[in-house]
Amino acid sequence: MARAITLAERGRYTTDPNPRVGCVLVRQGHIVGEGWHVRAGEPHAERYALSAAGERARGATAYVTLEPCCHQGRTPPCTDGLLEAGVSRVVCAMVDPHPLVSGRGLRLLDAAGVRVETGLLDAAARALNPGFITRMEQGRPYVRCKLAASLDGRTAMANGESRWITGAAARRDVQRLRAGSSAILTGIGTLLQDDPSLNVRLSAAELPGMNPDEAVRQPLRVVLDSHWRTPARARMLALPGDCLIVGTLDAPSRMAGLRAAGADVYRCAAQDGRVDLRALLHELARREINEVLLEAGPTLAGAAVAAGLVDEIILYLAPHLMGDSGRGLFHLPGITRIGQRLPLAIHDVRAVGEDLRITLLPEGRAARAPLP
Structure with missing residues (x-):
């Protein structure tokens, strides 16, 4: 066996x-x-x-x-x-x-x-198969939240500058995470700030088990954009692979414009004026999405963790300090007392180049995710 x-x-x-x-x-x-x-x-x-x-x-x-x-x-x-x-x-x-x-x-x-x-x-x-099992048993994909931070827990400077917090080996490791994911999820804030590609930039020869002549599958790129603000010139829309823009407003002309730019669009249920994350995950499961890699800022990452929708956190920790003006890992406004902390279990710690990769599991999550 x-x-x-x-x-x-x-x-x-x-x-x-x-x-x-x-x-x-x-x-x-x-x-x-x-x-x-x-x-x-x-x-x-x-x-x-x-x-x-x-x-x-x-x-x-x-x-x-x-x-x-x-x-x-x-x-x-x-x-x-x-x-x-x-x-x-x-x-x-x-x-x-x-x-x-x-x-x-x-x-x-x-x-x-x-x-x-x-x-x-x-x-x-x-x-x-954490994703396939979660989709069959819970009707939603398995969600990994990927973060990169300095030793003092900063993910970006106050002006949004974040390239590059981690070293080349850690960034390469993230590429393997993307290659094994069904979808990559981010928010409109990250898109407008960084104009990311969110694609896999490794060749088949660089991915274990693949035939060097195979084409590398690009995961679905998903952007949470309640008000359909994604620009038609966004970098990811011109790259190979599919993009899904998810909003909440009924705005036919904006939605049509995004379709014309090459994106698929989905109008999702709203919660507190934002995309209902649970409803979105159920929709992604309906589309046969097994594993979602969440690459987002502290607001979306915090909302997903607070809602209990994150199964695994992968934190790349870089050995430098960015100071008090930098952005934190999660925005969790409801936590005001130490007793309200969200407990995490350390599942794995390893060096990736000059950085550390820490895999954490929220309380109650089973340690069933493979460690590349």
Whole structure:
């Protein structure tokens, strides 16, 4: 199973919106076939492993990181393939949370006489797909909030200047975070201040598991812009990949102008005059967005944390001081007493070049996110 999990990791940057899955076929103590899911619309991990094994799959044990699917989608059911190949035992790490599967695949195999076992390395298997699992179980994507700050907790100078707080290695690490995300979310304030690209600028050769000749998938860029102030000349609108501008006002002419500039637009429900973050996340889940990387200023980041919508915080901490005039990490106006603090658990600390990367989990969040 450990080998199957390693194989599944190879799809980190390509399988979206499908889960990352690996499969290993073992017969008489020897691996006879293995595979992983590469991208949506292509064969699942079990099909690749069965193809590699051929006749040697008969009587073999299949170790698979996620319950085999039992419904017809863009590819045929994997349960059918396992039965046709004569696999005698299936060990899966976790049950598929997709409502069309959710134990049905295992029951079908069991009814056909295949020995079925579940739970082996379950935690490691769940760590492969935090976004897919959250979308299936909670109806929203998994949200990571990425921040970069000086040692005294400043994310920018008072005038908004922030390039560059961290070093080249940390910025490269952020590129890998973007490449593994389904969408990058920011606010109109950040867009107007920085005119960011919010794209992946690494080649396939620089992303583990990818074929060097592959095209790198660009995550959906999402801008919260209640009053449709995004300029048609914004840099991200001219770059490869899709952009979604999310507002609340009914302003047909402004919305049409953004569409003409190359953006998709979505009018979302409002809360206190701003985009309702919870409603937006449900809409993104409907669009099959698994993992959202929040790259925003202290107002939006603070609102998302305060609403309990952030599953993981990744803080890059640079070894320098920016002084009292700089901007802080989060804007949390409701906190006035020490007893109102929002508790966080440190999940991981590591050096990235000259900076530290600290991964924190809000109270109650499970430590199931993979650490690149």
